[in-house]
Amino acid sequence: MTQSIHDGEVQVYLGKEDPHEVPMGQDLDEERPQQLEEEKRNFTSQGMWPLYQYRWWLREYIAEFFGSFFLLSFGIGVNATTLFHTGATASYQTNVTFLAVTFGWGFGLAIALFMSMGVSGGHLNPAVTIANCVFGAFPWKKAPGFFLAQLLGSMVGALNVYGLFKSHFDDGHQNLLPHETMASKFSGVFVTYPNVPNGYAVWSEVFNTMALMMGILAVTDSRMTPALNFKPVAVGLLLFVIGLTTGANSGFALNPARDLGPRIITAMLWGSEPFTLYSYYFWIPTFMPFVGALLGMFLYVFFIIPSCT
Template identity: 30%
Template sequence: MSAFVSEIIGTMLLILLGNGVVAGVVLRHSKAENSGWIVITMGWGLAVMVGVYAAGIYGGAHINPAVTIGLATAGEFPWADVPLYILAQFIGAIIGACLVYVHYKPHYDATDDPGLKLATFSTAPGIRSTPYNLIGEIIGTFVLVFALLSFGANTFADGLNPLIVGFLIVSIGLSLGGTTGYAINPARDLGPRIAHAFLPIKGKGSSDWGYSWIPVVGPIIGAIIAALIYGILVP
């Protein structure tokens, strides 16, 4: 139960800070408005760092179903615990998205573009192309999970791992995130998308359910491939 609660809290903080930085950049009259992609990628990297630190107190600090599935595929995590972790991650993601909405409520009201509002909840591709969008999420998550498994073969000073993981997220965002917005985390995208669908957001428009499967399926495939290849290279 401690691990379950830790995953909820860690994922909640991840989404609150990660989607929070997006809201700050894209919503009208925010003091961070138009500060750009570098701010978003740095904000997401720091959000992951905070989430991992918080979730690591009692749990495995996965805060991402793709990471949980990847570690289980690699034999580093028991499959029996996978459903509980994923449930906690989705609960945390939905709560975090709701908190972003509450925090930025006047700015949501002042923003007319429904696409910008959705961007503060979930990802969307720069160019909509189903096969390439899916490949982009697979590649990004492959890098994430393969790097995480590789980090386990190295020794860091106590407490340094979450910081290194945060820099990993920044690297993925800067190098690979410009195509799809680098969900690389099914809970990060689908949880807030669900929140977007039920929250009473003024002029919110569609939740873009037609795209929603790509940030779920792509990361899972990428995580499994990363785990299998890592297992071949490091038996």
């Protein structure tokens, strides 16, 4: 998610160069023997662990996987926590739950970006990746690997939360009412559903993803007022604000992997209902964020022209 605009061109941070990178097939022992000997005694050193060349080659995809994994673990985790552990009164649940959910997703994103931004750029979102590809800021050849890493990370994150709260889901299964199913009662913990008709939810997802994309570009644009080391926090705050203000209409997925990955997991657990509920709502959080991200990137590149050089 570390894009910037320079001289009218969109650029993206593709990850840091490793000062100790060794070409594939080259014997590590030929490079800096003394340094490698010291690294063998340091468990935090990459040289201490095997398959370094392969881990280096896959580092960006691994970063996207773990960033997505922790984003979904924290985000879905706060959804589950507020469902199972909030107070008994309706007013308490209404006020505290939504604030906690938006806070958890916002700062869960910040932590995920701290883990991934310095390696892969911290996309964590297929819509962000595709927007950068379309505008020439990211190589198309890396997009499929990023998509796969983001989706798998989201799926494993959803499974992680299911495992953490399985006893609660089992209790809920035993207390289902005659007209309820596990999917209708609990899939909302994992995926987004609308509080408005689907037509309004379409614009909600487009607008919110557009706002997210423009905000990311502004935060990371060195010609504006860059957030420097606080970029992950700034982007997390941006998601928090979007969720708190306009996110309730559609559940503010803003990220196809964030919604589709857990939706696949819940369908595997509880049947196809997660894809059919609310008049097949799944297509809105799956596809509309792409439209919003492309629109947001176009509007920023075309209209936002900072005066500082």
